[in-house]
Amino acid sequence: MQVGIVDYGRGNLHSVENAFLAIGANAKLVSTPEELEGLTHLVLPGQGEFGDCAANLKERGLFEPVKNWIAADKPYLGICVGYQLLLESGEESPDAIGLGVLKGSCKRFPNVGLKIPHMGWNQVVPTDPSHPIWNELPENPFFYFVHSYYTDLQEQEDIAAHCDYALNFPTMAIRGKLVATQFHPEKSQHNGLQLLKNFLAL
Amino acid sequence: MLAKRIIPCLDVTDGRVVKGTNFVDLRDAGDPVESAIAYNDQEADELVFLDITASSDERNTMVDVVRRTAEKCFIPLTVGGGIRTVKDVREMLLAGADKVSMNSAAVLNPELVDAGANAYGNQCIVVAIDAKREGNGKWGVYTHGGRKPVGLDVIEWAKEVYNRGAGEILLTSMDADGTKDGYDIELTRTVSEAVGIPVIASGGAGNLQHMVDVLKEGKADAVLAASIFHFGQHTVAEAKAYFAKHDISVRPMRKDA
Numbered sequence: 001m002q003v004g005i006v007d008y009g010r011g012n013l014h015s016v017e018n019a020f021l022a023i024g025a026n027a028k029l030v031s032t033p034e035e036l037e038g039l040t041h042l043v044l045p046g047q048g049e050f051g052d053c054a055a056n057l058k059e060r061g062l063f064e065p066v067k068n069w070i071a072a073d074k075p076y077l078g079i080c081v082g083y084q085l086l087l088e089s090g091e092e093s094p095d096a097i098g099l100g101v102l103k104g105s106c107k108r109f110p111n112v113g114l115k116i117p118h119m120g121w122n123q124v125v126p127t128d129p130s131h132p133i134w135n136e137l138p139e140n141p142f143f144y145f146v147h148s149y150y151t152d153l154q155e156q157e158d159i160a161a162h163c164d165y166a167l168n169f170p171t172m173a174i175r176g177k178l179v180a181t182q183f184h185p186e187k188s189q190h191n192g193l194q195l196l197k198n199f200l201a202l
Numbered sequence: 203m204l205a206k207r208i209i210p211c212l213d214v215t216d217g218r219v220v221k222g223t224n225f226v227d228l229r230d231a232g233d234p235v236e237s238a239i240a241y242n243d244q245e246a247d248e249l250v251f252l253d254i255t256a257s258s259d260e261r262n263t264m265v266d267v268v269r270r271t272a273e274k275c276f277i278p279l280t281v282g283g284g285i286r287t288v289k290d291v292r293e294m295l296l297a298g299a300d301k302v303s304m305n306s307a308a309v310l311n312p313e314l315v316d317a318g319a320n321a322y323g324n325q326c327i328v329v330a331i332d333a334k335r336e337g338n339g340k341w342g343v344y345t346h347g348g349r350k351p352v353g354l355d356v357i358e359w360a361k362e363v364y365n366r367g368a369g370e371i372l373l374t375s376m377d378a379d380g381t382k383d384g385y386d387i388e389l390t391r392t393v394s395e396a397v398g399i400p401v402i403a404s405g406g407a408g409n410l411q412h413m414v415d416v417l418k419e420g421k422a423d424a425v426l427a428a429s430i431f432h433f434g435q436h437t438v439a440e441a442k443a444y445f446a447k448h449d450i451s452v453r454p455m456r457k458d459a
Contacts, residue, residue, distance in 0.1 A: 014298050018273050048323040115400045115423060117325050117369055121205040121247055121453040142205065142453045144278060146325040146369075165204055187300065189245065189276045190456050 001200065004030040004039035006066070006082075008056040012186075016045045016079065019186035023197050033065040041200060042069050045186075046081025050106060050149070051093025053081045063099070070101050070178055077199050078180035083173065084151055086180055092149055102173055102180075103154040109166045117148045118165045124172065124183065126161045133160070133179060133198045141191045143183035145171075151182060177202055203451040206417050207247040207424035208441050209402060210431045212237055214283075215255040217263040221432070235270045241431070242275040244438040245455055249275065250303070250372075250426060253283030254347075260284065265297045272298025280328055282372075286311075291318045295326060303372055305330040306345040309352050309359075312366060319367030328402075329363040330372040331356060333389055341389055348376035356389070357396050364397040371401045372426065378406030382429075385412055390420035402426050410436060410444040417450055 003020050007013050007029040020027035020043075027043075030036060044066065046053050057063045070076050070086075078086050087098045090106035098106075109116050121142045126134050134141075150169040153159050163171035163182070173180040179199050185192035213220040218232045230236055238249055249271075253264050261284050268281055281294045282303030294302050308315050308329050318327045332348055333341040333356040341356035360371055373393055375386035385406045394401040400423035403416040407427040416422045430436055442452040 012295060012298070012300055014296070015272060015276075015300070018298070019276055022273075022276070047325065116398055117400075118204065119325065119370065119400050120207050120423070123203065138454075146278075148324075187276060187278050189242070192276060 001040050003027040003041040005043045007031040008060055015186045023193050033061050041075040043077045044082035045079045050090035051096030054096045067099055073176045075177040083180035102158055104152050106149040107152050108149050112166050114166050117146050119146045122163050124161045124163050135198050136194050143188040145183045205451045205453045208438055209248045209424055209426045210241045210246050211250040211426050211428045213252050213254050234267050238271045239274050246438045248278040250280045268297040268299050288317045288321055301326045301328050303328040303330045315363050315366040315368050324367045324369040327368050328370045328372050329368040332374050332376050334376040360393045360397050364399055373401055374404040381406055382408030385416035387420040390416050390422050394421040410441055414448045
């Protein structure tokens with residue numbers, strides 16, 4: 001097994017790397033299309049702005065290779081902006097185009113008097129608790145979130161879990177071996193590390 | 203529901219925890235990495251390191267502390283003290299910090315807040331504000347550990363850093379700090395209501411009820427505390443159990459989940 005964490009100049013990559021190393025996985029940072037050779041699992045982390053992240057992915061020639069990886073149903077994990085980029089577009093950067101793997105767009109949380117960013121530990125409610133991604137996890141587990149935009153997924157069957165903040169929003173997508181989370185498993189202690197283990201076992 | 207966060211804070215100087223901690227089974231209570239791991243094991247929700255001397259030489263020591271902590275602790279880590287440039291922000295984030303906290307540097311150069319947020323996202327920019335009461339419902343911004351007034355109104359300053367792109371405010375009452383008489387509820391509520399970002403209340407925690415009060419009446423999103431945890435008066439688990447009893451949403455302990 002060889003996990004590759006896409007380094008496209010954004011995000012706290014070492015946290016993701018440290019988390020995979022802590023569960024005993026071989027993990028390394030990759031930043032060129034050539035480096036995808038020989039990987040069994042691909043992880044796209046992400047922090048910052050949607051358009052900026054999309055542009056950086058393109059600049060490194062990784063946009064199409066990542067799309068092809070997902071199209072081949074190879075194990076893929078998107079985290080935070082790495083999840084949002086799977087969608088077609090984002091309100092944060094109206095001119096930017098996402099990978100378009102999942103149908104929908106990223107929208108800013110509506111102003112209902114709650115603090116934005118949605119920051120801290122919140123409860124995640126699985127659509128199908130029997131899915132192996134939830135193995136050994138408590139019922140409706142808590143994970144660490146920090147984001148101002150949410151993913152408005154259009155295809156119901158893509159939605160793996162919801163979270164409640166300002167509205168009930170889709171917080172996780174699963175399609176075959178593609179897993180994508182709005183929350184940060186690498187910062188979610190026991191629950192997060194368990195979810196990463198479950199991802200590797202899919 | 204979004205849980206209220208419990209955030210132990212470790213004051214560090216020259217790579218050592220100031221005053222130390224007295225956890226059971228800790229080989230070296232002065233080692234910030236060991237203390238951080240102890241809080242990680244206690245299931246604190248986040249951790250803060252404050253480099254209280256923060257000379258340029260010491261930043262390298264801090265970077266090493268952050269790197270070693272990030273290898274072992276899988277909860278969010280904020281680092282403050284001596285962050286003066288976007289390069290400093292980047293250095294800490296690359297070492298494994300999730301957020302950086304800036305205080306006097308933001309006062310001296312408010313554009314640092316914009317620049318940091320633009321480069322790395324507002325989620326990782328925390329502005330620390332040291333507030334001292336200057337009359338009825340009025341607080342002034344101080345730097346240098348509360349010794350130096352800078353001529354800014356706390357509420358105006360909080361709004362300004364919010365508008366400049368800060369993702370969170372770490373608010374310390376200089377009047378309450380060290381007294382163990384409770385947080386400044388009025389200050390915390392006034393700031394929390396004035397901005398649209400989370401506010402961490404700091405200064406004055408003497409018991410668990412003080413924390414409940416500032417979370418409920420003070421409308422804080424998180425509580426920062428040092429001595430109440432460092433010297434074994436309470437564990438994070440006890441705080442969570444107490445909060446839950448008072449209808450405050452908490453992240454459950456692993457064994458309770």
